[in-house]
Amino acid sequence: MSSVLGVSVGAGAVRVARPVAGNSAERAFDVQTVPVGDRPVEVLVADAVGAVLAADPQISATAIAYRDEQHARAVRAELARRQFTNYELVPDVITALEFLENSGELQGFGTVALYDLGASGLSVTVVDTGARQINISERTSDISGDYLDSLIREQQIASGRIAHPPDAAGLAELDALCRQAKEQLSANSAVALPSTEGLVLLSQENFEALIMLAVESSARMTRDVILRSEQPVQAVAVIGGCAQIPLVARVLRRWLGVPVIVAPGPDTIATRGAAMLARPVRQRSAPAPFPVALLPEDAAPAPAEAGTSWLSSSGSGEKFTRRREISVAGVAVGALVVVAAIGVSLGWGPQVLEHDSQSTDATTSAPATTTPAASAPATQVPVTTDATNESLAAPPPRWAPTTTEETTPAPGPNTITIIPGLPPVVVPTIPPLFPAPAP
Structure with missing residues (x-):
């Protein structure tokens, strides 16, 4: 029996999901997470896809959810280098919408806003669920999971319980510990995590007071995006790793005044939606093309068709001339x-x-006015255009000139x-x- 594979590309992790056999009606998935670390994300995606395909030859289709065109281009180039062809790239907004609709979370809502708060930033997207059309989408890195981790780290160091790490490796280890504390506070009222530099001790109340300004700023941004969309948003769906923080949903409800939906496992919604959208791609000679501006540097442009000869440079230049x-x-x-x-x-x-x-x-003597004075003969220079304009501007004088100097001959009739x-x-x-x- 064939199966499918869903993959999501994030700044902090790459996730893969496969439907559990016999539980398709319950939408159960086997999800695995691979931290990105120092490796390029596109290499990690290709390694994960290759490993799963090698372990399960029954997989017939793969769908990869990407956040932006830069991620998609890098992933596509790496998969092409490894000669993977039976896959499909889908925006993560579409995959998340697919899962939320199939799970019944968006039933009765025609236009929703997706609030995606992940490790690297916040994306707010207004989507028409019926037409699957994105009306507006904005992203900021002012608030992110990494930023919330840094707030915890600085608070712990300022409290005196944690010594400042002496090097970058120790700082990265402390950040990972603060991220773990943040995740545990989603379900616990307090956490105490030991480290080599001291004890990370934080309560839910202190944590919410620490991140309140950042969360309210994200709610303000969400409200502004919805107003700019000029669409009647009926609900807000919160996804991403930071969607598990209870304060986020509470602040959004207070600021927006609409239902706020937090589905179970919000950090894997895009991955599971990608698995739902995975379809076998048959007789695909090459991946679906990006716009010309997004093609890899080594990709050759598509040849012009016979009906588009008007785009050639020679023909267009001749017509313009x-x-x-x-x-x-x-x-x-x-x-x-x-x-x-x-x-x-x-x-x-x-x-x-x-x-x-x-x-x-x-006519014949007019060019003589442009010759240098040194080479000009000592003869009288004919009347030029300036003299003619002067004669047109004012009538001739009513008295005869009394000077004895040689005067310029009057211009002719024409x-x-x-x-x-x-x-x-x-x-x-x-x-x-x-x-x-x-x-």
Whole structure:
């Protein structure tokens, strides 16, 4: 008889779950936990899967619950390196929802918030249970199981009962002892754990006073996420290792005013849900692809299909160039049409639309204004666009100039104005509005 395997990937531990034979109706699972320690989590996942498959050849499918895309990518690369193919990666929110629905914990609730407080942080996710759709999800590391352990450690050292460890190994050992005390306080009113540095002694009342501010901060974050989701959340399901702390559920009820669900074994809910979702994957040539940005560095991009030739760089570049040429030409033609219309309305149509001898001279002599002064001949420089603009801005003076210096010849009836990016445009010289007075 075939079986399935569920795996969950956490920051502190990797858990594996298999349904107990003959107890499928009761949803009984054999769950084992492997601490992560100093090993990469993806290596630990591959080792655990390989060990279980070697011990039980009847396992026909494996589902792995992951927290984020970084975990999923690392696990997928390691499993591919070891040539494991009959598996499936599923977000841990979906696996937790699968277990809670099948166990009847969420019966009658359409939209719920999952409060997942684990070793490395807190995740709050608002989920539509009917559509299996995640509306909003946020994560913080400001509160975590490790942070609560550090609060216990510092309190024990400050009380004088525990000496500060001299090295990192002793500090890690004390942290593990404080984590054990935290877990025991979920069911006991007080704990006393001996260590090489002294006695870890803590009561439930002191522990709750120690972590109250952190738990209330997590409840405030949960409330804010629910408000931002703009969804009518009907209940909050608490999962993760720290969900076993009684204070967490009490504070959430007080802050949110909705039912708070704490299922038995909240630290293994995602693992058991993964086992429920495990299905045989047949004829799978490769794992399900991630988005392009999440592919491993050594993975080759998928070849383009015949119908997606528009994505090729050459075709798109050619079309863009042609569109730009057409748009520039359209702008030039439009400018000429506007100038011609103005000229026709003022009675200068024939002069605007044809080039006379003086306009030809202005066109050919215009580049001479850009030559350096040292190489320019000593002849008179023709009138430029600036001079033409000045003549258009003000009428000619009503008196004759009395200076004996050589004056610049007056511009002709028409002058060509050169605008960068457009062809030369003939601009007529506006005659004076009033005749000059008699001398």
